[in-house]
Amino acid sequence: MIVDKVLNKIQCRSFLSIKRLLVVMLVCGSISLAEAQQITSPNKNFSLTFSLKENGVPFYELTFKNKPVIKSSKLGLATRQGGSFLDGFTVTDVKTTSIDESWDPVLGEQKTIRNHYHELLVTLTQQAQQGRFMRIRFRLFDDGLGFRYEFPMQKGLSYFIVKDEVTEFNLAGNHKIFWIPGDYDTNEYPYTTSTIAEIPSLQKKATVPITAQQPIKAPSVQTPCMMKSADGLYINIHEAVLINYPAMDLEVDAATLKMKTHLVPDAVGNLAYMQTNAQTPWRTIVVSDKATDILASRLILNLNEPTKYKDVSWIKPVKYMGVWWEYFVAGKSNWAYSTVNNVKLTDNFAAFPPSGHHGATNENVKKYIDFASANGFDAVLVEGWNVGWEDWIGNWKEEVFDFVTPYPDFDVKMLREYAASKGIKIIMHHETSAAATNYERRLDRAFQFMVDNGYNAVKTGYVGDIIPRGEHHDGQWMVNHYIHVADRAADYKIMVNSHEAVRPTGLNRTYPNWIAQESARGTEFEAMAGLAPEHGTILPFTRLMGGPMDYTPGIFQTDLSYYGTGSKQRVNTTLVKQLAYYVTMYSPLQMAADMPENYARFPDAFQFIKDVAVDWDDTYVLEAEPGDYITIARKAKGKQEWYVGGITDENRRTATISFSFLPKGKSYIATIYADGTDASYDKKPQSYTIRKVLVSSSSVLKQVLASSGGVAVSIKEGTSGEIKGLKKL
Amino acid sequence: MIVDKVLNKIQCRSFLSIKRLLVVMLVCGSISLAEAQQITSPNKNFSLTFSLKENGVPFYELTFKNKPVIKSSKLGLATRQGGSFLDGFTVTDVKTTSIDESWDPVLGEQKTIRNHYHELLVTLTQQAQQGRFMRIRFRLFDDGLGFRYEFPMQKGLSYFIVKDEVTEFNLAGNHKIFWIPGDYDTNEYPYTTSTIAEIPSLQKKATVPITAQQPIKAPSVQTPCMMKSADGLYINIHEAVLINYPAMDLEVDAATLKMKTHLVPDAVGNLAYMQTNAQTPWRTIVVSDKATDILASRLILNLNEPTKYKDVSWIKPVKYMGVWWEYFVAGKSNWAYSTVNNVKLTDNFAAFPPSGHHGATNENVKKYIDFASANGFDAVLVEGWNVGWEDWIGNWKEEVFDFVTPYPDFDVKMLREYAASKGIKIIMHHETSAAATNYERRLDRAFQFMVDNGYNAVKTGYVGDIIPRGEHHDGQWMVNHYIHVADRAADYKIMVNSHEAVRPTGLNRTYPNWIAQESARGTEFEAMAGLAPEHGTILPFTRLMGGPMDYTPGIFQTDLSYYGTGSKQRVNTTLVKQLAYYVTMYSPLQMAADMPENYARFPDAFQFIKDVAVDWDDTYVLEAEPGDYITIARKAKGKQEWYVGGITDENRRTATISFSFLPKGKSYIATIYADGTDASYDKKPQSYTIRKVLVSSSSVLKQVLASSGGVAVSIKEGTSGEIKGLKKL
8 A cells, every 4th residue: 555645845834733744844945046045954964055157057066964976067958949948047936845754655675765855946037038937946855866947837938849958967076986878778788887087988898789779979877877986975866757758868078077968869859848837857866975875765766756546456566487588598499489580460370380499388388387386476477479579670660569469379368267277477578679659559459458368467678779760768758658558557457567668767656567677787688798796786776776677586597508508608696696686686576587497406595586575664775885795684565574685796705794673682583595605606606505593683694605696584483393493693 | 342353363374264354365475584575555555665774774664655655764772771672683584464353442433443454573683682583563554554663572581671762754745744842741732833844943932831841852743743745645643552651752853854753751761661572552654645534544543452341331421511611710619628828638628718719519519410410411520529729739749639538518428419319420530730659559549439429430630740750741650650540440440531641542442441531732721821723623633543532622601701800811712613522522521611501591502512422333524624624423322313513723614514424315304503604713602503404315514614613413313293394405
């Protein structure tokens, strides 16, 4: 259940007593309009200053504990027609507000989230433009800043086209930065770690080949980007509420250390079509001197709107397996039914000679259903079930899939009934081949087909160049498309897990059925170019700042030469690190991505995946350093169970896990899944130990993690019989 | 009922005896492959020669009665990737075929259409491109030529992108030409009459302002374009079966009198995305030394495919009125409910202050229903019924309309029941504001809403710049969109009348529920810039060559100053010419476009509109000269009734109507609606006479037509009582 305790628009002169309102602070705007405006965060760590400089150009700056985070930086938008929102402004109104409230997400990392900020709302008027005005709304939280541009309804301004957003982030030093290059179409680059000044020289190398990419020519990075200053400040820049606007990349000026907003253009070079009332997404800057605070930040979710869905009872966390990883590694199966290399939706696929390597066959799907059911999973994803895969990609073809016609060896009715009899849901797969137009025109039929056949979740895919041609994955039109799909899916009570979609910005609060996204380099790349050992320690500081990721962890057979396909590729983690990902890589939709036969080989380790929760009452970020290590503990939603995951990069390290998050005065059974002493990701990834001990809130575990290794701990209450004989940690 | 007697692929060595096959001629291809290929038309008037010239470049030429029509002209396509289909060809196969069959259109100008042609199919292989090949199929009829490019499935060629089609039409003289300028977005230009050589100097003047236009920079014309040579040959160039390809314009080289294909590009500058098996539309050249033969040609329909619809019983001709013309002239009503100038679909329109000038109110719609019902009409179109019209155009806005939400003063249920009680169908209106994406994503819901509320026909509109942005009204994507809408509508048994869509190419044969289109400058312009008196004598030679036009004739109150709105505009015809349009301007969907109160003022003239048929057993083009006059007689479908319409341009003339089309030996009652002797379109448009006479197959009427005047005749069997006292003509 979602319980939003929203306290809207508490302004000076109104002071309401609201139940569960923790603190109401009023910062009354008595400052002269002509001067700079300043607010501080509730904890006083942050200070935000807004001012108009020469020619009425708006600027802002941000400090944390009196250190500059963002030096004086320009604000504004240029428009295609008429005057721009760049200069000639006077401040004609200022409002300050304080909000302290809490709300419960439908699914999440914690049951209740506190939303506590001081707000500054500045009205900027262009007297020379017939009094046209915009507003800039700043919200200063204890963990950082969000601000956006607002364009209220007003005389003479209904529609305008954005041709540039000039928002700057003028950084205070040549920080270390974890980044992927700016691109209009893909978020699937590997991370580069460098200084800001090094970005231009590394841009080309960082831009590795990806199916469908459109790199920005100027030196640039995508958000969320994670930085660390020389004096230990952690700074994360991203955006929240990306609706009806293109995604933001950041152009990097290596000389001045200034970043400037670079929006994804549309087919004709425009950036955004706006109609008043309109607002941009929030630009977010999460800052702390502790890396763990960055991961604990809920600033982006807080800036999002509560869900409009009246009934959310059908939105459930999902642990699933799938006919998927075998397509990448095993060399035995494929999405396509036949080897014909030129097919059309109007073809009779049953007449094609089967390749003999089709993965989504009745028999194979039943095997997954059997295993998933026997091990307590919720669902099985099946990719390659529908006609069109023979030549689905690379031709900028619009009508690749119809989303309703199964291959001849996939019996929808039989499998629906078989899955239901085993308590398993089949997850629908809608690969669109990036032909969003084709998907939209068939969407109602596709969703009705799902409802008719008992599917309640869909994995969408957008591999390839977008149709409408000239549009990009991260432009305004596609941003609206993804939301349209999620919103329309809700009408059919369908959950959506989108792959190759624009990076998330906390919209899972408003559209909680948009349960997870890919939008980054996930496990599939382990079978191709590989992922660096540090990759998993960066993602939570970058991609996951925006929302849950369907990272698809759980690969037990990490050495892919095992399959005898000639692949020398390996998943660059130990087996235990794969377990730890279930805790460090938050998602209410989690896959056990390996094949049943591999899990059957390691039933004791598999037990952790069977046990681990995917929805949480609370989260404790115990240790973290981007690029190096992360250790997180979480309490399972509605249960007296806790799960801990710790991961490290290529360096062995000792994780320190304090169990102080446990209720005091009671002992629990901790099952510790650890790398073997001889384990390492590249030599002995499958060396692990499992031990059971008693822990209490005063326990501390010092656990050695192998090179690219991990630790996973499940903590449960035990009966006296179970506890008996167990040693204390 | 459609009865297609298709005789497929009669080739040399096969000679089938088929019932109703009138003549089978076999022209066996015994000519050496290295030489030119030649076929003649069944009547031997035409000769088509295909040859390869230097570097293996394909050429064709066409003669009529030994006169050159198209001099040696280049063929071929350039592609985006890899080798083009331009040169390096050798002829590797030649097939000739003869077909003579007949078929019955669902709705049409005649009950049965003869399809009689000689075919030459040339296979052209590029040995240097790994044996890649294409085919060119020529079909030579007694009324002209059709040819197209075909790309069969073959090794190494599945997908390609067209970047140019070089098809040339090398004309034999500096013909007189009736043309509108080339444009990617509109067909609504007024016609210019000039010589071919004059086109470049007239291009700018011809390109008048239109909402949403993208004129081609090079001197160019649209098709169908109508030409007349100095020695009296009438030549019409157009295309047939425009599916999955952009529309063709023609670049004009005034010096050489050569026209070259110019295709409408997409958002990224590509022209067409092709997948083998693929073919281009047919390029058509209809030729005769009699202008009447051009109008009688069914060549374009013959080149189209039979309908795939199994059940066509729900496709019916429609005579309708509509809440429409009053929006243009009467100054009293509007599409929009309120005067708010910034609305969104999410707004509560009922909360807006009504303007008091909304046209689609319950009361007004009932008035139209009452009148339409009392006068035997089938349907009433209602525009402005749904929310969104307040600021619907000019903002390149995507979500303008939802197609299911009525304004607060339009009661869908009440009007559905009221209309049903009066035997009237309400015609749905789907103005899309050119946001095709928004329409497609809502299409299933919009059509279901229609079915739920008893609508069986929709008028679609595409005013504005297209979304997907960068696409054009006449590009491949939109071409496919219109067909998709028609095809999907058929699933709901809905007929479609599209406005601002690409010009038709005979697809009403294949999609008979795509009952009519606008796609030209129609009556609405009489209320704006006006239409030249000759306009109606050109349209059947140009726009209507492709298919039926929803011209919306029937304006009785032609002097628009009548409404006291300050307009000095007038409809540039006499009242009688408006009657004649029901015969000269073919459409199985015909509107009586004026308001009920105007028809009530002229009940005797209105009788012709009430009587006239809209679907026909046969058509007789009695007289015609493009730009000057047209006289056509037609026999009503399944009835012993005939209707004659004659029109003239600004010049008075005497039409000669021979009634030889009537069955011999019987007298019929002819009601002759004629311009008054003092009538003229600009001074006395409402002066008319009506007289009844007896006619037989030997009768000839010499009737004077006023300046921009007309004549209309209805011919029926009469009882002896009715006949008694009537004079013979």
